[in-house]
Amino acid sequence: MKKLINHVDTVLVESLDGFAAAHSDIVTLGAARQFVRRRTLKQGKVALISGGGSGHEPLHAGFVGHGMLDAACPGQIFTSPTPDQMLAAAESVDSGAGVLFIVKNYSGDMMNFQMAAEMLERDNATVIINDDVAVENSTYTTGRRGVAGTLLVERIVGAAAELGESLAHLSALGGSVNRCTASMGVALSSCTVPAAGQPTFQIGADEMEMGVGIHGEPGRRRVKMTNAEEIAAELTNNVLKDLSLKRGQEVILLVNGFGGTPLLELYVMVNAVHKILEGVGIRAVRHLTGSYVTSLEMAGCSITVCATDPSMLSLWDSPLHTAALRWGM
Amino acid sequence: MKKLINHVDTVLVESLDGFAAAHSDIVTLGAARQFVRRRTLKQGKVALISGGGSGHEPLHAGFVGHGMLDAACPGQIFTSPTPDQMLAAAESVDSGAGVLFIVKNYSGDMMNFQMAAEMLERDNATVIINDDVAVENSTYTTGRRGVAGTLLVERIVGAAAELGESLAHLSALGGSVNRCTASMGVALSSCTVPAAGQPTFQIGADEMEMGVGIHGEPGRRRVKMTNAEEIAAELTNNVLKDLSLKRGQEVILLVNGFGGTPLLELYVMVNAVHKILEGVGIRAVRHLTGSYVTSLEMAGCSITVCATDPSMLSLWDSPLHTAALRWGM
Numbered sequence: 187m188k189k190l191i192n193h194v195d196t197v198l199v200e201s202l203d204g205f206a207a208a209h210s211d212i213v214t215l216g217a218a219r220q221f222v223r224r225r226t227l228k229q230g231k232v233a234l235i236s237g238g239g240s241g242h243e244p245l246h247a248g249f250v251g252h253g254m255l256d257a258a259c260p261g262q263i264f265t266s267p268t269p270d271q272m273l274a275a276a277e278s279v280d281s282g283a284g285v286l287f288i289v290k291n292y293s294g295d296m297m298n299f300q301m302a303a304e305m306l307e308r309d310n311a312t313v314i315i316n317d318d319v320a321v322e323n324s325t326y327t328t329g330r331r332g333v334a335g336t337l338l339v340e341r342i343v344g345a346a347a348e349l350g351e352s353l354a355h356l357s358a359l360g361g362s363v364n365r366c367t368a369s370m371g372v373a374l375s376s377c378t379v380p381a382a383g384q385p386t387f388q389i390g391a392d393e394m395e396m397g398v399g400i401h402g403e404p405g406r407r408r409v410k411m412t413n414a415e416e417i418a419a420e421l422t423n424n425v426l427k428d429l430s431l432k433r434g435q436e437v438i439l440l441v442n443g444f445g446g447t448p449l450l451e452l453y454v455m456v457n458a459v460h461k462i463l464e465g466v467g468i469r470a471v472r473h474l475t476g477s478y479v480t481s482l483e484m485a486g487c488s489i490t491v492c493a494t495d496p497s498m499l500s501l502w503d504s505p506l507h508t509a510a511l512r513w514g515m
Numbered sequence: 516m517k518k519l520i521n522h523v524d525t526v527l528v529e530s531l532d533g534f535a536a537a538h539s540d541i542v543t544l545g546a547a548r549q550f551v552r553r554r555t556l557k558q559g560k561v562a563l564i565s566g567g568g569s570g571h572e573p574l575h576a577g578f579v580g581h582g583m584l585d586a587a588c589p590g591q592i593f594t595s596p597t598p599d600q601m602l603a604a605a606e607s608v609d610s611g612a613g614v615l616f617i618v619k620n621y622s623g624d625m626m627n628f629q630m631a632a633e634m635l636e637r638d639n640a641t642v643i644i645n646d647d648v649a650v651e652n653s654t655y656t657t658g659r660r661g662v663a664g665t666l667l668v669e670r671i672v673g674a675a676a677e678l679g680e681s682l683a684h685l686s687a688l689g690g691s692v693n694r695c696t697a698s699m700g701v702a703l704s705s706c707t708v709p710a711a712g713q714p715t716f717q718i719g720a721d722e723m724e725m726g727v728g729i730h731g732e733p734g735r736r737r738v739k740m741t742n743a744e745e746i747a748a749e750l751t752n753n754v755l756k757d758l759s760l761k762r763g764q765e766v767i768l769l770v771n772g773f774g775g776t777p778l779l780e781l782y783v784m785v786n787a788v789h790k791i792l793e794g795v796g797i798r799a800v801r802h803l804t805g806s807y808v809t810s811l812e813m814a815g816c817s818i819t820v821c822a823t824d825p826s827m828l829s830l831w832d833s834p835l836h837t838a839a840l841r842w843g844m
Contacts, residue, residue, distance in 0.1 A: 188703040188723070190780040190816060192742045192787075200743075201779050204786030208770075208802035243778035263779075374517040394517070413521045414529075441537075445777045448811045449572035450530050450592075451519040457533030458521075473537035477806075482777045483814065487519060512842050 187383050194380040198240050198262055205247055209509040212251045221275035222247040223257040232347045232356055233257070233279040235272065236288040236340060238295050239264040241379070242400060245336065245479045248510030254344035255288075255508075263379050263482075264401045266294030272302035276310070284309030284353035288340055288360060290332030291316040311353055313360030315339055317369045317490065319428040320397030320405045333400050334442040334479040334490045335367035341511070345501035363492065368428040370421045371488030373398035374411070375446060377481045396420060400444070400481045400488075414451070418458035421489040426466065431493055433467030438492040438502060443477035446485035452476065455487055472502055478510065516712050523709040527569050527591055534576055538838040541580045550604035551576040552586040561676045561685055562586070562608040565617040565669060566601065567624050568593040570708070571729060574665065574808045577839030583673035584617075584837075592708050592811075593730045595623030601631035605639070613638030613682035617669055617689060619661025620645040640682055642689030644668055646698045646819065648757040649726030649734045662729050663771040663808040663819045664696040670840070674830035692821065697757040699750045700817030702727035703740070704775060706810045725749060729773070729810045729817075743780070747787035750818040755795065760822055762796030767821040767831060772806035775814035781805065784816055801831055807839065 191197045199219060206215045206222070214225050221237070236246045237259030246258035257275040259267035276285045285306065289299045291314050303310050317335025324331055343360045351359070373395040376385035386402035389395060394417075397405025431437070441456045443449070452475050463470055471494070479488070494502070505514035520526045528548060535544045535551070543554050550566070565575045566588030575587035586604040588596035605614045614635065618628045620643050632639050646664030653660055672689045680688070702724040705714035715731035718724060723746075726734025760766070770785045772778070781804050792799055800823070808817070823831070834843035 188720070188740050188814065190703070190743045190746065190776060190784050192744055192783070197779065197783060200786045201782040204782035204784070204789065204804075207789050207799075208768075208782065208785050208804050241777075241779060243782075248778070374519070391517070411517050414519045415521055417519065439537075446775045446812055447519060448570075448774045448809060449577070449806075450526065450570060450811065453530040453533035453537065453572075454521070454526060455519050455533070456537050457529045460533065460536050470536075475533075475537050477778075480777060482779065483775055485517065485812065513844075515843070 187378050189380060191380060197380050198260065202260065212507065212509060216274055216278055220271040221257045221259045221278065222250050223275065223279050224250055227256065227279055227281055229281045230283055231281060231350065232283045232353050233281065233285045234288060234344055234347055235275050235279065235285055237261065237267045237272065238290050239266060241482050242480050244510035249337065249340050249508050251508035252515065253348050253504060253506035254340050263381065266292065266298050269298045269302040269305060272299060273306060276306050276308060280308050286353060286356050287312040288336065289314050290336055291329055292326045292331065293328060294326065309353055311357035313339060313357060313364065315364050317364060317367045318399065319368050319424050320370050324399055325403035326401065331399050333369045333371065334440055334488050335364065335369045335492065337440065337478055338367050338438060338490065338492045339363045342498055342501045345504045366429065366493040367490060368425040369488050369490040370424050371398050371444065371486060372396050372417055372421060373402065373444065373484055373486035375485040376402050377445065377484040398486060400479060402481055402484060414454050415458045418455055419462060422459050422462045425489055425491045429491060429493055431468055436469050436471045436494050438472040438494050439470040440474045440490035442479050442488045442490060444484040444486045445477050445480035446483040447487055449476065452487060459489055472499065516707050518709060520709060526709050527589065531589065541836065541838060545603055545607055549600040550586045550588045550607065551579050552604065552608050553579055556585065556608055556610055558610045559612055560610060560679065561612045561682050562610065562614045563617060563673055563676055564601065564604050564608065564614055566590065566596045567619050568595060570811045571809050573839030578666065578669050578837050580837035581844065582677050582833060582835035583669050592710065595621065595627050598627045598630040598634065601628060602635060605635050605637060609637050615682060615685050616641040618643050619665055620658055621655045621660065622657060623655065638682055640686035642668060642686060642693065644693050646693060646696045647728065648697050648753050649699050653728055654732035655730065660728050662698045662700065663769055663817050664693065664698050664821065666769065666807055667696050667767060667819065667821045668692045671827055671830045674833045695758065695822040696819060697754040698817050698819040699753050700727050700773065700815060701725050701746055701750060702731065702773065702813055702815035704814040705731050706774065706813040727815060729808060731810055731813060743783050744787045747784055748791060751788050751791045754818055754820045758820060758822055760797055765798050765800045765823050767801040767823050768799040769803045769819035771808050771817045771819060773813040773815045774806055774809035775812040776816055778805065781816060788818055801828065
């Protein structure tokens, strides 16, 4: 295992300190690094809190800031944060309008966020993300997994929160964005969790894991490596089948790298997905291409399609200022 | 070799098409994909043109847009673009105020940009970037190599161009930014050029290449793998030695991933570099952390320090809208 780290036990702490130092205009760390929060809160706004295991950077801490999250709770690598972290974050960022938790559907995250929600003596609601169409039930999940679609929900609901929408409205909007968002990914290599010291899974020199999860958990099947067009076709067709879109539908397209795949290849995938979408009359009107929801250094990518409308696009386009995504300000 | 591609001969073309489709609000492709240019030009502004071998994405095409480049000429992977490409780009984006070429110091790039500059019947000047302190002369270079510091020059000169500064002023500014910018990198793994089909170099499971170039060319020495603090110390101390900064100096710090290193690790490096800078009284007042000047999927990173002053910071902070970097608009 070769990594730019000092010790497996201090990776997360040092990375959070580096993150906070680099983005001190946007964020501060909570006590004992339990959470990353906005430096400046907006009074009267519903507080959006997400979190999950680390190793998926820039998700979630990279999305804390104006127009997206108020706080993110980082667990150890691929490990859920604790209810204590979520409670501390909620106490820190709720300005009285209530707390919306945005939770990826993994058993550990679900259990801990649910405990926090029950213990929290403040108005709160939870949006559960389960955009991964690859498999029903998985290593760490009952039902579908929450993957890169989380970014879309955090962004669109975050934009609406900035406009002063109510907790009930934002909770419903989050559910709605989740339902019109679908993802599927493929891995060409495993990643190595520092504390484990060896690859999460073995994969042959000519194989790929189709439908992989963002912790390297198994997908639909292990298949022979093929070309970008065939990979794009399998991922995109499964995503489109799930969403049942009509011709002429406008979508946001996220081609997401898992951490070890160069941008050069991600744009080859964008090109391939575009041809497929054009072939079925779907119009990608907004694009995001890059490594945003990662699995450490895993090679591979996921395709996320979010069916959109003018009001969602207006939220998407509104001012945003986080460490990882920024526009309009 | 496992990559998200269709054929080694079409990687670049398909990737450029995907890039242009994803960022059609910012860029268009020149005829025969000779260059990527801004969709909308600003009349009377000096045109900034860069380029070089592909495989370093988002450099350079990802930096085309308001506040940075007017055009970028992509060569094949790790291969210089041709003078024809540069001439076509110059004809397309010069609005009468002249052309500034920004060229990384590699023999092929230097020769071809020089030919283009001589053939171009328009006012033009060239800024040469040679920020890599690792080695004098290298596999593809006479003198020092141009690496991640290129981003700093393109950004700061691009901002000044937007304000209407003259060709002579911008040329001098580019030279000045280059002189106060220094970089050094380390590789933990090789990359694989698609057309070659095998890793550019072999490296042991416990080794790293200290001072590596962005094509995997040799650095200062092959050494045993060590921890992030020691790596950060060697890179940062060499960079600081080159710049001879005084205590209290303000700098822009770029911790740049080479493509295969996760953001989690890059922030561990940011934390380590910060401690070193604090120890010698240097203040990092702006940060950029991510994979911006890459070597395909090579694991590793580089540290770039740019000594700055209020006027440079004002340029750095001014509105920017490219595919890879965006703020203030």
